[in-house]
Amino acid sequence: MNILVCLKQTFDTEEKITLENGRINEEGVEFVINPYDEYAVEEAIKLKEQFGGEVTVITIGPERAEQALRTAMAMGADKGVIVDIEDLGDNVDEHTIAQVLAATIKEEDLAFDIILCGYMAIDDGSAQVGPRLAELLEIPHISTITKLTIDGNKVTVDKDVEGDVEVIESTLPILVTAQQGLNEPRYPSLPGIMKAKKKPLTRLELDDLDLDEEEIVAKTETIEVFLPPKKQAGKILQGELVDQAKELVHLLRNEAKVI
Amino acid sequence: MEFTLPKEIETLKRIVRDFVKNEVEPVAMEIEEKNEIPQRVIDLAKELGLFGISIPEEYGGLGLSMVGKCAIYEEIGKTHNGFTSLIGAHTGIGTVGIVQLGTEEQKKRYLPKMASGQWIGAFALTEPSAGSNAAAIKTTAVRKGDRYIINGSKHYITNARDAHVFTVMAVTDPAKGPKGITSFIVERDFPGFIVGKTEKKMGLHGSHSCELFFEDLEVPVENVLGKEGEGYFNALKILTEGRAGLAARNLGSCQYLLDRSIQYAMERVQFGKPIIEQQAVLHMLADMALDIEALRSMTYRVAWMVDQGIKVIKEAAMVKLFGSEVYNRVADKAVQIHGGLGYSAEYPIERFYRDARITKIYEGTSEIQRNIIGTQLIKEYKKKG
Ligand SMILES: Cc1cc2nc3c(=O)[nH]c(=O)nc-3n(C[C@H](O)[C@H](O)[C@H](O)COP(=O)(O)OP(=O)(O)OC[C@H]3O[C@@H](n4cnc5c(N)ncnc54)[C@H](O)[C@@H]3O)c2cc1C
Secondary structure (H helix, E strand, C coil), rough: CCEEECCCCECCCCCCCEEEEEEECCCCCCCCCHHHHHHHHHHHHHHHHCCCEEEEEEEEEHHHHHHHHHHHHCCCCCCEEEEEEHHHHCCCCHHHHHHHHHHHHHCCCCCCEEEEECCCCCCCCCCCHHHHHHHCCCCCCEEEEEEEEEECCEEEEEEEEEEEEEEEEEEEEEEEEECCCCCCCCCCCCHHHHHHHHEEEEEEEEEHHHCCHHHHHHCCCCCCCCCCCCCCCCCCCCHHHHHCCCHHHHHHHHCCCCC | CCCCCHHHHHHHHHHHHHHHHHHHHHHHHCCCHHHHHHHHHHHHHHCCCCHHHCHHHHHHHCCCHHHHHHHHHHCHHHHCCCHHHHHHHHHHCCCHHHHHCCCHHHHHHHHHHHHHCCCCEEEEEECEEECCHHHHCCCCCEEEEEEEEEEEEEEECCCCCCEEEEEEECCCCCCHHHHHEEEEECCCCCCCCEEEECCCCCCCCCCCCCEEEEEEEEHHHHHCCCCCCCCCHHHHHHHHHHHHHHHHHHHHHHHHHHHHHHHHHHHHHHHEEEEHHHHHHHEEEEEHHHHHHHHHHHHHHHHHHHHHCCCCCHHHHHHHHHHHHHHHHHHHHHHHHCCCCHHCCCCCCCHHHHHHHHHHCCCCHHHHHHHHHHHHHHHHHHHHH
């Protein structure tokens, strides 16, 4: 089975986000594989263990993102592709990423029976790249899966729908995106990391891909980046219950402006 | 001059950090109370490959440089020292002798199983009447045909309760003093090998040090480690190279204590403001950080020297001594900053304070390290003429 995993290197979930000149400050920050993508990697390795084949991990990112690929290889992925699109600067959105991924799969002649992605990246949280990529490749996709079974050509998944489960059947080739609960990602073993160092890694830049820069630049524009307002201490109302209720409605209407 | 770790070492370090944080730290209080490391944690550490960091890749380990090992030791120092000690003694004094002095057959027999953690390693030098004066050991080994018959006893042997492979020093020629000592690889199930009681200790719970008794213990001649008569020097070599590793473990514990202390000092309010705003407290933190920074530089420099093949007798003694003293100073300040909470057994700080204490004693006391440094100074002075 040929398995592709698209992954992103993101801030460690425990990092504090700070802004500098209207941009997110990356200095001294620890990066990890986006946690949802980690489920995708784990599932890919499980599929390989079950059916044999090869797992290729693909990422778009700067030099440092190699670390994420090496970690995935230490978990058991066989090879990696990293695409550097820093030339585009900030002109990047989900549309761009999906286009570049599709072009990379074509350029590198990566055969696939299944493509796994995380359902969203914890940094910008758009949850678009997987479905967009499936569209470009003209294959079916199912997002937020929590269980995956493959039998011959038949694919059966449990899909998380806001806490409920939908069971969906489809066929290979397919793209699925991983939701929490799909599996428990293994620790990459230390010997695995030493071996990962020697696994093949292809580096690509935009020029290597058959793409028109005009067409792939972002279709959205970021106008401002700001941190959410600090949580205020709660207000405790006092007095007669009837007065409290009146006061509460008044506050909800005039201060919080939610009703 | 280069002060950065190789990329793959950074990755290893990060994985071990996550493992320690997610799997060991949450059970640290349990280890302390039960005096036992949960089997699950040990099994996970085996899966991770932690038991193989000092063993070459061809025998199933990681074959890490001393710098690489120190990077990992630093991370495992950031949790319960009983766990740290299990891994530290196994990957240090418990295996390094076989890695460095073993024959091909010995390496093939022992290292793969030690790399996977199936066989735990221990190092048995100290005896009731020979501690600092290790050359005075009384355990004897007498050759009979194709075996040695060993008689005597050892005590305080770390990991002995669970270990399978022991590097044992015994006297083969009493007339020759230190040059009459030989090292052996002894397996737990060799006839005549008896593990005695487990020592009750002030700290380092979950790490089990025991007495050993050898009653006509039979060891095949092919289990001599290195050459006959070189056992004492082998032991010193194994201990010397391990010293940067012990310092790195202490470094991790110190960093843990500093981080906890800063956090606490920012949160704890007395006299209407966080105690960190008291200069007396802030200065304690500054002194801790200063000590830690010096220890970090020294540790990685000595490790680097070991990797370059530079002789490090004096430097190894210095880093062992400094690492232990810094750990004790830092732990003392951490308790002080935490006040009553620092003394409470329901909080981890006092545990580190107790666990720090052993580092000034085992693997050569602070006094012995000073003796070594002094002797080397005199030697160097005389050499210069
Ligand atoms: C928890 C624990 C784990 C241990 N693990 C191991 C192990 O795995 N393997 C192993 O072989 N041993 C192990 N040991 C033994 C340890 O290395 C010895 O305890 C240590 O070397 C000191 O020896 P001693 O206890 O006999 O003290 P002593 O040698 O009797 O020393 C007592 C005091 O006298 C001082 N002193 C002695 N001689 C001199 C001198 N010449 N100059 C100045 N001061 C001197 C010492 O510094 C010390 O302060 C362990 C000990 C403990 C407590």
